[in-house]
Amino acid sequence: MTDNNVVYVGNKPVMNYVLAVVKEFNNGANEVVIKARGKAISRAVDTAEVSRNRFLMDKKINGITIGTEKMVSEDRASNVSIIEIVLGK
Amino acid sequence: MTDNNVVYVGNKPVMNYVLAVVKEFNNGANEVVIKARGKAISRAVDTAEVSRNRFLMDKKINGITIGTEKMVSEDRASNVSIIEIVLGK
Numbered sequence: 001m002t003d004n005n006v007v008y009v010g011n012k013p014v015m016n017y018v019l020a021v022v023k024e025f026n027n028g029a030n031e032v033v034i035k036a037r038g039k040a041i042s043r044a045v046d047t048a049e050v051s052r053n054r055f056l057m058d059k060k061i062n063g064i065t066i067g068t069e070k071m072v073s074e075d076r077a078s079n080v081s082i083i084e085i086v087l088g089k
Numbered sequence: 090m091t092d093n094n095v096v097y098v099g100n101k102p103v104m105n106y107v108l109a110v111v112k113e114f115n116n117g118a119n120e121v122v123i124k125a126r127g128k129a130i131s132r133a134v135d136t137a138e139v140s141r142n143r144f145l146m147d148k149k150i151n152g153i154t155i156g157t158e159k160m161v162s163e164d165r166a167s168n169v170s171i172i173e174i175v176l177g178k
Binding site: 038040042046048049053061065066067068079081085 | 127130131138142153156157170174
């Protein structure tokens with residue numbers, strides 16, 4: 001078991017991330033953190049919900065945090081929203 | 090002041106919903122609930138973050154809930170994720 005059980009949600013199908021979450025728990029994780037930013041935030045919520053409703057019925061949501069990150073691209077800075085959802089016992 | 094200070098986030102620009110949140114507080118609300126489902130969830134998080142960082146610096150996030158709702162269309166049922174973000178003092 002590692003301390004950093006983080007699943008980063010991007011643009012792939014939700015089920016990819018659900019399987020990554022399930023795998024983390026199967027590998028002995030006590031908690032898994034689902035992280036996403038920008039438009040992937042909706043998919044992170046889907047990932048948490050599908051994981052909990054279909055595969056990990058004994059797990060709970062231990063916390064949800066939202067925040068803002070500065071993204072710096074070549075010539076300008078912009079803000080992007082982020083979410084962290086903690087699943088655990 | 091009403092008891093139901095809810096802003097439903099849909100497909101319009103984020104700033105529309107930010108202004109709706111600010112207006113609720115200006116009308117005397119103690120708490121405002123930002124709700125969205127499906128792909129609008131990302132925009133709900135943006136709404137909360139922009140409201141807090143730019144207009145309502147004295148307000149805090151009092152709670153974030155995620156869940157699943159059954160959508161029944163003509164011939165089939167599907168699940169959609171929902172989010173509720175509570176802003177308050």
